Amino acid sequence: MRGITKRFGDLVANDHIDITVEPGEVHALLGENGAGKSTLMNQLYGLLQPDEGEILVDGEAKVFRSPRDAIAAGIGMVHQHFMLVPVFTVAENIALGAEDVRGGPLGILDRRRNRRDVLETSRKYGLPIDPDALVENLPVGAQQRVEIVKALTREVDLLILDEPTAVLTPQETDELLGVMRSLAETGKSIVFITHKLREVKAVADRITVIRRGRTVAPSNHPAAALDRTEGSAFSPDTSEDELAALMVGRDVNLEVTKTPSEPGREVLKISGLVVDDDRGVRAVDGIDLTVRAGEVLGVAGVQGNGQTELVEAIMGLRGIRAGAMELDNESLAGMGTKKILSAGVGYIPEDRSLDGVVKEFSVAENLVLDMYDRPPFGNAFKLNPKAINESARERVTQFDIRTSSAEHAVSTLSGGNQQKVVVAREMSRPLRLMIASQPTRGVDVGSIEFIHNQIIHERDSGTAVLVVSSELEEVCGLADRVAVMYRGRILAVVSPDTPREEIGLLMAGATSPAQASPDAAQEAAAQEEESE
Structure with missing residues (x-):
């Protein structure tokens, strides 16, 4: 990808980004939430189109107007939020969009062949999965295997994994890292979007760091270990402290500092x-x-x-x-x-999207979800917008919530900043x-x-x-x-x-x-x- 630029109004999500992925490598795309990682890969997968720049596959320029074009070019993607139909079986989900039918386009779905393809692919790549199981009955780790098998049945050469460990247990995470390494050994290329440093160190061959829509130039960070074969990538020998500083633009303390209780x-x-x-x-x-x-x-x-x-x-x-x-x-x-x-009692729920925020509400409104009917924010009959907005501005500053306005919908924030909204709401009152x-x-x-x-x-x-x-x-x-x-x-x-x-x-x-x-x-x- 050369000079990729993507704008959403005044926001420049990707600013002239270059990234090269070699055959048979795990290439980590590292950055904070909201840095522009997923936006970049959504363009590679055809979900978005770049405003500037070009995409080359095996040296040939490509234009992807939809995921179908990307899949045809050998590119697959597993999204952070799975794209599966819960009431369908594994085989039915994998067949969606690429159905085998008998008797022409209006014929009968060849379920036996679909099931056989799933079994063959899962065995070939060491991803055991029951083709007859309903997706809604599978644990999260198994659902992710379904997504990966779905991409591999399309015979992709490059697989994009978007924050694949965000909802996995440590055991499932270790299993996935092993799968990524084994796929790379078969010649598949992996783009691993993440912000988890331990996982990057464990599995990546090279690392591209994105901060606020731009790639971080290794030449500006002589202390970090570089891959000399690629000017825009860091080596996995780069320490976690260095990678953390590259991501956020300042030194980060990865250890919890506390005095005895x-x-x-x-x-x-x-x-x-x-x-x-x-x-x-x-x-x-x-x-x-x-x-x-x-x-x-x-x-x-x-x-x-x-x-x-x-x-x-x-x-x-x-x-x-x-x-x-x-x-x-x-x-x-x-x-x-x-x-x-x-x-x-303050409560930070385990699933912020489901239980922590109302995405259609503004940042300011989310900050008073459990206090909206108490002074100074309101009563049983009406809200006090002035008090709500003044308090929101203070908490946005105090808790470093990255938003251009507290009146914007909380859905416009990155996941990390949505979590800060929940933390700010729960810790801004006596507990x-x-x-x-x-x-x-x-x-x-x-x-x-x-x-x-x-x-x-x-x-x-x-x-x-x-x-x-x-x-x-x-x-x-x-x-x-x-x-x-x-x-x-x-x-x-x-x-x-x-x-x-x-x-x-x-x-x-x-x-x-x-x-x-x-x-x-x-x-x-x-x-x-x-x-x-």
């Missing part, structure tokens, strides 16, 4: 809690937990072991079967979510308890540093903080105590200084030295995968 009274007390999931299966199985004022309690575990149901029960979003939950000795059972928020579920999911390094600092600031102000995250490094970095959750139970509460290997074994269900052997851990992990 000074825990006070018991703010949240949970006893014998039992909660079912949406299918009526027990998800939380009689757990006991306490969170004290001025401390961070981190909950570690592979996602799907009851963490979501635990948080929803605390917030009044899900009924409980048994047990008790108390906030400063006042029962939370049966209390509605609005009342819980009003009682001084007794702060619940942060996957607080930095899909967030770039600059925003991660900021959100972590805000959580520690909330702790230091005397708030009790409960952090739930599938990122073990995040849990151990933020927490003063770590509760390890497995199949709905708390197996142990340990120090964040506990070796990661020991916590990892607990996450796999090993609770004794005999269980802690590698074979036992692998068996526990396999059982977990089967249960999912």
